[in-house]
Amino acid sequence: MAFTRAAGKHRRPRQAAVRTGANIAGITTVASGVVAGIAGPALAATGETPSPQDTGLRQAMVMGDGLSDQIDAQAQSQRDAAEAAAAKAKAEAVARQQAARKAEAAAKKAKAERDAKERAAREEERKRLNTFVSPISGSYVSTGYEASSGLWSSGSHTGIDFHASTGTSVHSVGSGEIVEAGWGGSYGNNVVIKMNDGTYTQYGHLSSIGVSVGQKVTPGQQIGLSGATGNVTGPHLHFEARTTAEYGSDMDPLSYLRSHGVNL
DSSP, rough: OOOOOOSSSOOOOOOHHHHHHHHHHHHHHHHHHHHHHHHHHHHHHHTTTTTTOOOOHHHHHHHHHHHHHHHHHHHHHHHHHHHHHHHHHHHHHHHHHHHHHHHHHHHHHHHHHHHHHHHHHHHHHHHHHHHOOOOTOOOEEOOTTOOOOTTTTSSSSSSSSEEETTTTTOOSSSSSEEEEEEOOOOGEEEEEETTTSSSSSEEEEEEEOOOOOOOOTTTTTTHHHHHOOOSOOSEEEEEEESSSSSTTOEEEEHHHHHHTOOOO
């Protein structure tokens, strides 16, 4: 009995295998073509013949790395510029603060100096206003206090006489206010001043008067000129110190002036 081989049931025909291999080769060819297509532009730009290992994927990775480095470098440059700008701004702010502190210190120093000068000026003015001077500069006492003579109605001298020719400048001995300026009987032309300390001074026998009632005067200020008006035997200045503005309240004018620092 003859046996017939059942061809094709358990084994693929060889032709099919050939077709399968062809398909695989085709796929490989297509893949190679894609890779070659990717690599083509890069290789064409360089003019180099690609080696078996050069592929488009490798070229793309190299280009990507270069771009990344450029971006990193640009970012670092921007960071460096920002840090430099911040440092400059901080330095400028510190400089402005230092300048402001210096200006403030200079202003405080200038103010302190001005205040000190003003205090010194006020103190000098206060001293000047509280200073007493002689009623006639460079003169001397020619007749003393309480000297006896029939020339005076009280029988004694109620003041002191300063030697002075007619027209000699007569000064207020200190700061005060004029309470009398005019004819004073036997005193002739006279001026009475209420001093700042509450005492009174009188200046008699003046040839002229240069002040008026209510006027404020300071030490050494001219109030008139000496003369020989009233009951006199010759030109001179009659000076009195009083506790009130009225006659009869006299006190020793020489001691009065000396107690206020006037050397006579």
